[in-house]
Amino acid sequence: MADINDYMQRLLKSKEIDVSGKRARLVDEFIADEDNIFTFEQIISNQQILIDRFMNKLKVYDIINQHLQIPNGTVDKYYEYKFDLIKLGKGEIIFSDLEYPEDFGLTYNNETETLSGIPKQSGDFKINFLFRIKGENHHTDTHRKPISLIINADPKSLWKNIPSDEGKDDAWKIANFWKPDNENAFEKLGPKKIVVASKRGRSHANVGSFRDDHFAYKFLESNGWSIVCVADGAGSAKLSRQGSKIACEAVIEYFENNMTQEISDSIDEIARFYETRNQPPANQPEIENPGSAALQNSEETKEQAANTTPLTETETTIQTDPAAEIQKKIKLFLYNNLGKASFAAHKKLADFAKEQNCQLKDLHSTLIFALFKKYESGYAVLTFGVGDCPIGLINQDFTALKLMNWLDVGEFGGGTRFITMPEIFTSEKFPTRFNFEFISDFSYLVLMTDGIYDPKFVVEANLEKLEAWKGFINDLDGTNDANAKVEFNADNHEIANQLSEWMDFWSPGNHDDRTLAIVF
């Protein structure tokens, strides 16, 4: 009975009772007594009960105060979270349940210790994790651990669609350069057909602001050329909707007025060269900037450029190689015509800014355009581009694709260059903004704004992959979540509406205006 002896000795000492010398024998007798042994055992047992109770309290406290973050959910999206009771309760939890609002959408299964279901409403919910630990039974009240559960709204449900002209009259529309929120068209364009749709992005619809994108197209009957323009006004510029419109219309107007018989003849001559050779140029022509001296800088640039004398072949060195010669001719043609058309757009924008007493950057817009004409054995396709909108040309049997322009894409999302920036005309890269292709026939000539390119191609590198374009055309053909299908058939008079519907596709983070023009 060492234990009882120890216990008595410590007890007597703590009470300062002297049991030294002859008194020691009294203790030995005392602890041998059965009644005393019984009392001692009761004390020990009661101590254990107190300690056990305290330890339980401590365990419960630790469980309640242990940091527990459960993942956020989203309305209408399946949610599942399995509580890790071992980790949470260090193996002490023997029963669990969850207390949550009615009509919550989620339920707790205490067999699998899982909270799951489809959340019905968004908000920051306070739910209670109820539990018992070892040593407790079903009579014991459960303990409560409050937990915060965030349910995000379904992102789709948050977008509003406020018409940009809600409650406005015609005078307001004119004064504010209003344009329809959605536009689409299907028409014959020379020897081909064009289907085009332009839709206001959700980010604009959400706040009732304008569509900033624009498109325009035209067939010039006198010489057989077709022109397609697409422009994307900058979201950060307050009059960009008008900027993109002016840019597109200026290009059409330029060619209407300046595509003279003489100029058309000169490109016909180039086209005939490829017809006889029946192959495209070996490389994209390495164009230097022949007019950079004329297109110097800022304000005076504009006047000078308007008066720039067209470059003539006399300025070029004599070439004996006909292919090199023809490339020189192409570069001259592109610079003298498409270059001037793009500059005409810039000039129109500058004039408009002056007239409106606003800054040119308030009209920021990208601009891409393509001209094409049918010859006996093929099509000549000429393009220009500034900004982040691609032009793709796909051959007849879909075995080759040419990305006609490079994109102005910055390090950061949304950064690009605009036709409104005077520096693009003086940059050494200006001549590389043009392109020329002679192709026996094409299945699709596609012009799009970044509202389409961003979600569908994601990065520039994909624009040069035939596979990515195949995926894109398949997507248009109905391979998509919404089962939206655009039937490319010359007799399909629903095609413009089909394209417009297809363009409602959902892509997280991509809610810009969308414009897509397809010549087929």
Add this chain to the structure above:
Amino acid sequence: MYGEPIQALNNALSSMVNTLRSDAHALDSLWISIVTFDREVNELVPLTELASFQLPEIVCPQSGPTHTGKALEMLYQKVKNEVIKGDATQKGDWKPLLFLFTDGKPNDLQLYREMVPKIQSLNFGAIVCCAAGNLADDSLLKELTSDVLHLDTADSATLKQFFKWVSETIEQGNKSQGTGESMALPPPPKEITIVI
């Protein structure tokens, strides 16, 4: 910052996050990181998309130095490593926005001044400093950015207004703009003084 002001800050931050959560654009594209700084610099929440973001309570010591420079140093590394820059094969993030909130002045002034040009070189879409109370030093913050706001009091109502404005600024941040151009901030509410 402690006591009522920090409580007010926590409440205001929480309602800002709730506001952003109900913004369609933000819920789709916003990522948030929170770095606190006093004597210690602590990345309270690593860069997290808004949909998964959970706001912890911010606690500050009652007194002690304000290591703003050290905070900027950490921030510089984080932005360098975590913000994705676009190239031909990957999509770039939108320009990050920096909101710095303080009621003190940098005690590590030398490091602070070393970090200022580095932070500016990161090409933030906007850097907004908010000085709260009479101990905050506006002129030092002006060295970091031209957008310095001053709140005379850090009470609930003022802070709510301020963070409402912050969320409007955030919502402005995802619009296409010319490379190299800076974004225009929305007009701040009247409770807030813009330091010129």
